[in-house]
Amino acid sequence: MAGTTIAMPHAPAAPRTPARTGAALVAVGAAFPDTDVPTAAIAEPLGLEPDWIVRRTGVESRRRIAHGGSLCALAEAAGRRALAAAGTEARDVDLLLLATMTPDAITPHGAATIASGLGAWRAGTMDLNAACTGFLAALSLAVGQVESGRAQTALVIGADAMSRVLDYGDRVTAGIFGDGAGAVVVKALPGADSRVGPFVLESDGAAGDAIVTPWPAGPVRMEGQRTFRRAVDALVDVAERATAMAGIGVADLDLAVLHQANARITAAVGERLGLPDERVVDCIARIGNTTSASLPTALAHAAADGRLRPGARVLLGAFGAGLAWGGTVVEWGPVTPPDARADR
Structure with a gap:
């Protein structure tokens, strides 16, 4: 009809192809308590020869955190070494994950405490517990966040003070476990394939x-x-x-x-x-x-x-x-x- 304007539908926008982002593990750091406990010190109260434990476990000595010591401080030291090795500033960390089964406290969660100590003020933080598989599980989450573009730099820390949960009268477990912390830096690789395979x-x-x-x-x-x-x-x-x-x-x-x-x-x-x-x-x-x-x-x-x-x-x-x-x-x-x- 004369004088009538018919609105034509807009052409649908072309689907946006997200930019490819890979992930890479670029640096690692570790930290251990100062106290070294030889296997002989564990074997004697059990009435065992040290060689008996060494033959069955391969452990000749292990580190032990001080009574009342801070696992977060140990984890922070490992994280600081990993960041230094990567040439990365703590303020650039978007995500900090702590895997542990022996935290200092239920709250505040350890990852937040560690982030504060490092000066990672922008980092989202989370603790998770999958025992000996905890670090690997945390790494899978961090890699996924980086590959999705939701994080550019992640710090993944595994830390435990197993001496807190040991019965030194149990010959099955007393000689196996030690205390320590380790960390890796995960970085985004814009426009590149991931250097971390499927999990x-x-x-x-x-x-x-x-x-x-x-x-x-x-x-x-x-x-x-x-x-x-x-x-x-x-x-x-x-x-x-x-x-x-x-x-x-x-x-x-x-x-x-x-x-x-x-x-x-x-x-x-x-x-x-x-x-x-x-x-x-x-x-x-x-x-x-x-x-x-x-x-x-x-x-x-x-x-x-x-x-x-x-x-x-x-x-x-x-x-x-x-x-x-x-x-x-x-x-x-x-x-x-x-x-x-x-x-x-």
Whole structure:
């Protein structure tokens, strides 16, 4: 009709393709308490020879936090070393995650305390507990946040003071565990593929009674043989699946960094995977099983001895209470952390 204007519908906007963002682990740091406890000091009250514990666990000594000591302070030291190694300021951290099963308090949560101590004022913070698999679980969350563009820099810390929940009259657990903290810096790689492969994360709560730490503070109880068998089978399976998902074979790995639960478990997994000893990190002798701190402190150990080089294809694998386990493959870098040193 004359004088009538017909509004034409707007053409639909072209769908927006989100920019690709990868994630990379660029630096690592570790920290341990000053007090060193030799296996002889643990074996004597149990009526055991020190060599008996060493043969079964591989642990010759371990660090122990002072009575009333702060786990957050230890974790902060590890985080500070990782940030320094990455050349990153704390104020640039968007996300700080703490994996632990032995926090200083229920509230305030440890990650917030650590962020404040570091000066990471912009960081969102969260604690999580998946026992020995806790660091790996936290890393998967951090990587996802970075890849989605919701964070640019994440600090992931694993820290535990297992001496708080031990019964030193229990020969199964008294000689295994130690205290420590480790941290990694995860950075965004705009327009690049991620250097962290897909994650395998699984659990079997029906078998959770194999490793139990009652509320509120232990002591931890573990069925040694049952745990040993499940751990070896799970870690071998994780290694094979995680490498396949990353598009490589086990033989292509430059380094296998496994949860330092027991030297015999580490050796058995390496043997079944056909990996030579020099490609399997074993640092339990001087630090023990540090639970949530185990993977990052093992990474720091490998960095200190020169095996964690830029571009190295590294398997991370963990197994622990829950039961929970998992793994992923990381292409390390882009920089070799110059100051990431594990106390040995």
